[in-house]
Amino acid sequence: MPTDDDLRDILTSVKSVAVVGWSPKPDRPSHGVAAFLKRRGYRVIPVNPGQAGQEALGEVVRATLAEAGPVDMVDIFRRSDEAGAVVDEAIAAGAKVVWMQLGVVDEAAASRARDAGLRVVMNRCPAIEIPRLGL
Numbered sequence: 001m002p003t004d005d006d007l008r009d010i011l012t013s014v015k016s017v018a019v020v021g022w023s024p025k026p027d028r029p030s031h032g033v034a035a036f037l038k039r040r041g042y043r044v045i046p047v048n049p050g051q052a053g054q055e056a057l058g059e060v061v062r063a064t065l066a067e068a069g070p071v072d073m074v075d076i077f078r079r080s081d082e083a084g085a086v087v088d089e090a091i092a093a094g095a096k097v098v099w100m101q102l103g104v105v106d107e108a109a110a111s112r113a114r115d116a117g118l119r120v121v122m123n124r125c126p127a128i129e130i131p132r133l134g135l
Contacts, residue, residue: 002120010119014073015043016044018045019033019045020074020076022077029125033127044057070093070094074089074090074093080104083106084106088112096119106122110122
């Protein structure tokens with residue numbers, strides 16, 4: 001479990017975030033968090049195969065993480081049983097951080113990510129942590 005100092009370091013060092021499972025629906029958490037991160041100055045790349053090619057948050061929505069290009073952090077809005085595949089894509093894409101949203105926990109995937117040199121956050125939300133940490 002990352003400490004507050006770890007979270008602060010992650011959230012102040014990353015510049016680009018791929019939001020996997022982004023939704024165009026304003027009432028969905030993935031939409032709200034992506035918009036929050038964008039307002040806070042992060043480059044946010046939405047990833048959703050059903051919305052690929054559309055524009056959102058000043059970016060083209062990508063079908064896959066690989067199409068999102070290099071990103072610092074991958075924010076995962078998928079069920080826990082689907083998170084491992086996204087983590088493997090994040091490792092392959094050269095991400096520095098995988099962040100699994102509230103309710104998303106996959107210890108095996110987290111271990112693979114750490115073994116590959118990525119930092120891992122699980123069961124937390126950056127839109128909660130940023131204000132909590134005073135960032």
